[in-house]
Amino acid sequence: MFDNFVIPDFLPAAPEIFLATMAMAILMIDLFIKDSRRTVTFVLAQATLVACAAIQVFTSTGEITYTFSNMFVDDMMADLLKLFVYMTMVIVLFYSRAYLFERPNMNKGEYYVLALFATLGMLVMISANNFVTVYVGLELLSLSLYAMVAMNRDSLASTEAAMKYFVLGALASGMLLYGMSMIYGATGTLEITELAEALYNGENNRTVLVFGLVFLVSGLAFKLGVVPFHMWIPDVYHGAPTPVTLLIGSAPKLAAFALVMRLLVSGLITLAQDWQQMLIILSVLSMAVGNLAAIAQTNLKRMLAYSAISHMGFMLLGIVTGVVSGDARYALNAYSSAMFYVIAYVLMTTCGFGVILMMSKAGFEADNLDDYKGLNKRSPWFAGVMLIVMFSMAGVPPFIGFFAKFSVLQAVVASGQIWLAIVAVVFSLIGAFYYLRVVKLMYFDAPQDDSVIVAPNHIRILLSANGLAVAALGLAPQVIMSLCAYALLRSL
Amino acid sequence: MDFQTAVFFFLSAILIFAALRVITARNPVYAALHLMLAFFTTGGIWLMLQAEFLAIALIVVYVGAVMVLFLFVVMMLDINIDRIREGFWRYLPLGAVLGLLMVLEMGLVLGSKYFQVPLAEATVxxxxxxxxxxxxxxxxxxxxxxxxxxxxxxxxxxxxxxxxxRGVKKSKISNPNTQVFVKAKDRIRVLQMPVEKD
CATH class of the missing domain: 1.20.5 (Single alpha-helices involved in coiled-coils or other helix-helix interfaces)
Structure with missing residues (x-):
């Protein structure tokens, strides 16, 4: 029965294996650590992430390698996205630390362990080459996040957010699975590369395929949080403790991008005509609803939630312009612009939430827009950092957000869908209003609270570096842009 | 109609009835019990497809473990079903239209020739x-x-x-000796705290 089975090559999955082992080890070590010495857990978690990044770099061959009976793929796109995931998680854990330290009911070792398991889920999603692996990775990520959202269990808002996230997440997983099973029914394979071949060569039942595709796209849209599957985003961003919101809003977007690339682009590119139409609708709706609803918000976390919806809509524009009437000439350009967009967005959003986390202190969440009134008088430097983030999100040159929007728009125009580019620009302009309102509050209003902002030095340095990266990468966007293009060229 | 088809229709009819009762039952305990019935009949249908492992796993895991646990939870909690149903009638028209559309579309696809595999090909x-x-x-x-x-x-x-x-609970035994010798400063502690904003 096991005659033709060969032991899989573990090397391409070395970072994942190391991460899983370390997460379980840290879980055990944490049991023997006193609550007052939680820093040990923190340092171990950070060291694990850094070591994973090192392993990733040293084991990378640059070739497309399949292992675990083609369940797992390691290519340049996976390597690059995983390195960004490690980097984002390191930043997220640094920003969260002071916040957790001031709230003893949240400062538990499980926070770091669950964050590591969530990272493992993202890595698996990024490297998945089989529907089963995709689903398992997604569930690992989601389950860790549900628990983290509910970790502040005495807060009604947090538990409600966790419940909503859990129920809607389960529904989305159901849709995704149903779609996958239909596509399996039409092609007879679960493996993504084999699926692409089967679609390219064979006579498959198109109705069943498109039927499955509809469910697949709906499930993906839930996970990406685009309209009309966005209902959970504002409540979860608002209700979750801010470090968890930061986590949900940053690294998982990279994994979600990889998921779209693996399922739709690598697997179902033959059906591009169909899923591009669906994604265009989702994208335009997201930009409209996200940008318009954000104007009405008074809570900064909620505002950033709607902003996330509109940004994901914008990112989808890069995905929908890959294939123009059966011609994939612009595909590389379009997909790498979407990848650049998602990386730029993650960089901006970590910085934005970093400022919120730095402003909060024990018993006080700095999540209302009014809390930012007169920030310039209290701390000109961090008002400057927030200014960079807001300008960048609004798409003002020369920050990175501008080039992200610019490259996606270029791809849209190259595909000949001028109307789509115009819609995107108009909604971006509307969106600029609420970003600039934050700037106005910080610079032109009188502060409500004159207390000095206290933050440990390493947070100040990291936050400044993050803000400066948003500005500096805007001056040299080619660095990341060419990395994305090269990674995709070697992977697709 | 041969015997197998008759059994299939029999099980399917019970399955549909049970599934409907899950969402319409006013009492959550009945809903949970009907869900168990739905799992049983699904297990039966899977057995007919010769997927005996899946059928047994479904009954052992879902009926045996998950649903029994779920029943305990439902019985322990006092769930007010009327409060959950608030707004049911208000959302019914929209929900019904969307649901009907979905059912029609799914019926068109799933009822197509593609899914009608002859029994001879489907057997193991x-x-x-x-x-x-x-x-x-x-x-x-x-x-x-x-x-x-x-x-x-x-x-x-x-x-x-x-x-x-929520941490280890210490036992709640009072010691009369310490109670007698207690002093005021043991009861009240004055703390110096930084001012917090809410």
């Missing part, structure tokens, strides 16, 4: 045990998702502990 050859096949696949080709599923279960356990564990 003699001598093949699908329990054995699934077992072998789990530890060979599917070992990666299998291990990851184990990690998911671990995360579930961690989550359950972190969300419910």
């Amino acid at each position: 050859p003699a001598g093949v045990s699908n329990t054995r096949e699934i077992g072998a696949l789990l530890v060979t080709d599917y070992v990666l998702p299998f291990e990851l599923a184990a990690v998911i279960l671990l995360v579930g356990m961690i989550a359950a502990v972190v969300l419910t564990f």
